[in-house]
Amino acid sequence: MRLERWGWYSIALNVLLAALHALIAIRSGSLAVAAELLHNVVDLFSAIAVLVGLKLAARKSKAFPYGLYKVENLVAAGLAMMVFLTAYEVLRHAFSAVSGPAPVRVDAWMLAALMATGIIPLAFSHYELRAARAANSPSLIAEAKEYRVHVFTTGLAFAALAAEWLSFPLDRIAAAIIVMAVIKTGWDLLRDAMRVLLDASLEPEALAAVRRVIESDATVRELTWMTGRNAGRFRYVEAGVALRAVDLNRAEAVTARIERAVRMQVPHVERLLLHIESPAAPTARYAVPLADREGTVSAHFGEAPYFAFVTVRDADGAVVERRIDANAHVNVPRAKGIRVAEWLIGQKVDAVYSREALHGKGPDYALRDAGVDAVHGDASTVDAAVAACHEVRRRAVVTRNAEDGGTTAMAP
Secondary structure, eight states, X not given: OHHHHHHHHHHHHHHHHHHHHHHHHHHHOOHHHHHHHXXXXXXXXXXXXXXXXXXXXXXXXXXXTTOSTTHHHXXXXXXXXXXXHHHHHHHHHHHSOTTOOOOOOOOHHHHHHHHHHHHHHHXXXXXXXXXXXXXXXXXXXXXXXXXXXXXXXXXXXXXXXXHHHTTOOOHHHHHHHHHHHHXXXXXXXXXXXXXXXXXXXXXXXXXXXXXXXXXXXXXXXXXXXXXEEEETTEEEEEEEEEESXXXXXXXXXXXXXXXXXXXXXXXXXEEEEEEEOOOSSOEEEEEEEESSTTOBBOSOSTTOSEEEEEEXXXXXXXXXXXXXXXXXXXXOSSSHHHHHHHHHHHTTOSEEEESSOOTTSHHHHHHHHTTOEEEEOOOOBHHHHHHHHHHHHHHHHHHHHHHXXXXXXXXX
């Protein structure tokens, strides 16, 4: 309703501007002011079209289950065509009188009225554009930008009238300049509207924002692909993600959580459709607490000074990457284990090995909530710990295949 109110405001403003320009054009005989009157008439019909678009844009039906969001872009395209019509009318009036322009009469009140018709739409466009961008409404954005062009062309009409007052015949020149400005605006509006109507991709900034939100979720192993498009002021995004959570209920909860996060942090996302997929290059990443950099497994979890991160390829069990990082939370006085678990989750690990029993403790809950396995054992070397983690993962894959009837290949 708030957007529709701007549509009504625009209609009222165009009626006022058209009335003032009609009065000045009739009394002065100025070609530039007459062209500006035609501009106002087109803007008035455009404002009515925008209001209709705003009323229809969010409606859904059986015939249009996704809504009529693109109506706004159709309105924006129609507005562009009306802008071109305005340019044509200005040209026709500027060059049809080949014998020479009629004399122009200028009074001081005409200049004052023209100045007012430039200031009023300038102020209006400022507030309308702010509201339109907040709502991501293409038709209102187009209309607000058109008002700014209108301010410019009104200024040209004012300059032409002032020049005529000083006996400088600039009426036709001002009309020609108005045409160029109007054509440029019409092209910009038509280009932006057609991008949406032809399902062009979302702007890179919006896609990057969605990507950051998805990848920040602890259960997402990999974002394999993503596309997005505009539909009116709404955004639709699809993405393929590989998750750590393997059971169906858990996966559904994760995707619902990610969708809520995206809609909260990225404006105007109407729908996010996530496809659960296998990683492009299936690997597993394991974390092992170390007592030293030589690879001795620590008897403690939160107090381990180092952690080894080992990435193993599922297909043949080969080690792809191995590195050792210092435990940044080893000196934290409280909730040390949970802080370390959260850090490991942020490192996108699939399993954490620990000689210290974590079952029933805070770190175990944090890890399992993110879909990370907590593997307990008495291995003393990194290789033995990684082998234990890989065996747990292998058994989980075998169990899942038995339940789903699938055949995921993994090294024995």
